[in-house]
Amino acid sequence: MKYGSNLGYALEIINLTLNSGEKIGIVGRTGAGKSSLVKVLFRLTHENTSGSILIDGQDISKFGVGYYRPQLGMIPQESSMFSGSIRRNLDPLNQFNVEEISGQQQLFGLCRVIVRKRKIVVLDEATANVDLETDKSIQELIRKEFSNCTVLTIAHRLETIMNSDRIIVMDKGAIAEIGTPQELLAKNGMFAQLVKTSDFGQ
Numbered sequence: 001m002k003y004g005s006n007l008g009y010a011l012e013i014i015n016l017t018l019n020s021g022e023k024i025g026i027v028g029r030t031g032a033g034k035s036s037l038v039k040v041l042f043r044l045t046h047e048n049t050s051g052s053i054l055i056d057g058q059d060i061s062k063f064g065v066g067y068y069r070p071q072l073g074m075i076p077q078e079s080s081m082f083s084g085s086i087r088r089n090l091d092p093l094n095q096f097n098v099e100e101i102s103g104q105q106q107l108f109g110l111c112r113v114i115v116r117k118r119k120i121v122v123l124d125e126a127t128a129n130v131d132l133e134t135d136k137s138i139q140e141l142i143r144k145e146f147s148n149c150t151v152l153t154i155a156h157r158l159e160t161i162m163n164s165d166r167i168i169v170m171d172k173g174a175i176a177e178i179g180t181p182q183e184l185l186a187k188n189g190m191f192a193q194l195v196k197t198s199d200f201g202q
């Protein structure tokens, strides 16, 4: 996939099979292709794209977008959506966290609504400004209550995806590594390096 015919490939050859109900974490450095992978899945980009994506054995390009898109959900974690963060910014003493809690509840509510109706859900925490505990709670909520949904989490913080069924490590528009967190740690490759160089576990 390219963003323009005169540009280089943002995504190279990708061969990927996801199992129904799988919880997948996607990691990789800036520009590795994480968002592009999601854009292709959502059919947000048509031009300069070759290959096919099959869901339940059906090529998604054969579906109308109106039929197809509602089966997918995106949970953005933009802080501006939640009153808690705004309230906290306004409060110089930072003493009250009542609205912060309600901000969290809004987020959980949003997850419930979106995830319940969808086959595939993407959680984008690349721009996340929620705290680690909220992140973890969302992952737990999704894992427990929505076991039938396939969930792709673009992870900014590695902690939140360490319980994923599988992790995809993107690099230069390709899948550099894929496997369970344990497999990738044992491999001692790119994922293990990301874990070592993050604050994770310290």
Ligand SMILES: Nc1ncnc2c1ncn2[C@@H]1O[C@H](COP(=O)(O)OP(=O)(O)OP(=O)(O)O)[C@@H](O)[C@H]1O
Pocket (backbone or CB within 6 Å): 003, 007, 010, 028, 029, 030, 031, 032, 033, 034, 035, 036, 037, 126, 170
């Ligand atoms: N709209 C665009 N137009 C042109 N090039 C783009 C566009 N969006 C992304 N790219 C390029 O495509 C490549 C993959 O970018 P992508 O945004 O998918 O990476 P990412 O892993 O999601 O990065 P980040 O963690 O910064 O969000 C990069 O080289 C990037 O510069």
